[in-house]
Amino acid sequence: MLNISSSKAAILVPIANPETATHLVSTAIDLAIDRDLRIELLTVIRVPEQLPLAAGKRLIDTEQDVLNDATELVQDHDIEVTGRIRFARSVASGILTTIDEYDIELTLLGWRGRPRRRDIVLGSHLDQILKNATCDVLVERIDESRKLDSILLPVAGGPNTKLAATVAGALARVHAAELHVVTIRSPTNTSREQKKAEEMQTRIIGNFTGVSVIKQDIIEHPSVTDILIDQSTNYDLMVLGAASSTLFKRSLVGSLPEHVGRESQCPVIITKRYQNARSLMARTVSQTRNRLPLFR
Incomplete structure (x- = not known):
């Protein structure tokens, strides 16, 4: 894990699926280049309530490979990057805690655009983050194409x-x-x-x-x-x-x-x-x- 201390604002990119990680990270790289941001890559390992959080360590090897590949992709562009693995009771709680702890300015989330389920708008994790994140949020519907003309x-x-x-x-x-x-x-x-x-x-x-x-x-x-x-x-x-x-x-x-x-x-x-409560009220x-x- 590469950990770089910086005063730059950060864009957080939670990653899990290697099939979508490259696409998300590529978008984050574009934004980081233009806006001079650092990138925080995050993998959340969900640990059931009945187990101690430390039990998630046995899953690190699999998740570390995806995180390492994403980190190398960012480093190729000479962008400051930090890779983190977090154990949490849910993916959403792990992401939200990271946003608050590391002063994240922007979070980029992937979305498959699947048919809507009752009472769930974009997806259970995405819904929770959109409701509670204390930063700007981007939701990108993942597509195979990276052409951008x-x-x-x-x-x-x-x-x-x-x-x-x-x-x-x-x-x-x-x-x-x-x-x-x-x-x-x-x-x-x-x-x-x-x-x-x-x-x-x-x-x-x-x-x-x-x-x-x-x-x-x-x-x-x-x-x-x-x-x-x-x-x-x-x-x-x-x-x-x-x-x-x-x-x-x-x-x-x-x-x-x-x-x-x-x-x-x-x-x-x-x-x-x-928007915090004050700006919403205004x-x-x-x-x-x-x-x-x-x-x-």
């Missing part, structure tokens, strides 16, 4: 749009990929709503630097979900911000990103920015005020 970035405002744009911009710069920023508006939108959409696109695009090709569109369509799934056939990656949540009803990623993530014809990264109050009638 074109990226679709749908924007609709909200607290997770900026993080989605940051991730899309980083990947576009590293791969010299074309970035397509798109807003979907309903045929029933007012001229004011259309103007807000145009202003939001202009603001987001104005923040990009070093991206070689940027395209922008505002598409009118009655179903955001259907048009994004249809558009996904034309891109190598889609980066989506999770839907907004409120203080009183905390969704995980929102039904639209979840559905698009499952049905998209290209890989998808869903972004969720960390945003809820702001949204409520915006809905109140004005008295003159």
Whole structure:
């Protein structure tokens, strides 16, 4: 295990399956290169309640091989890396404890996009991390392809749009990929709503630097979900911000990103920015005020 002390912010990559580890680590490397991050690789060994945590040591050999391979992949790019094995009662608790102990800025999770089970949104481990992580979280639907020449970035405002744009911009710069920023508006939108959409696109695009090709569109369509799934056939990656949540009803990623993530014809990264109770309360109050009638 390589352990490097650094003042750099870290991206945490929990890995277990060698078939998906390379893909996840490759994405983490891209983000680390662009944002000058260090990478924390983590393997969690689940130990049943009836056994002491130390009993997990007998499983280290198998997991160590996967961790070593991932660590070597990062080192090839001259990026600071730490590899850790943690014993925990659940995978989610092991990841969440690591986030808190090592001041993680961003966590990258893999997702297979399997059909949804009742009461489980993305997966039992992912759901717990999305609910409780004290850092930004990226959920990447694993795909066999690593080609990255074109990226679709749908924007609709909200607290997770900026993080989605940051991730899309980083990947576009590293791969010299074309970035397509798109807003979907309903045929029933007012001229004011259309103007807000145009202003939001202009603001987001104005923040990009070093991206070689940027395209922008505002598409009118009655179903955001259907048009994004249809558009996904034309891109190598889609980066989506999770839907907004409120203080009183905390969704995980929102039904639209979840559905698009499952049905998209290209890989998808869903972004969720960390918000503590104070920031959620402030945003809820702001949204409520915006809905109140004005008295003159």
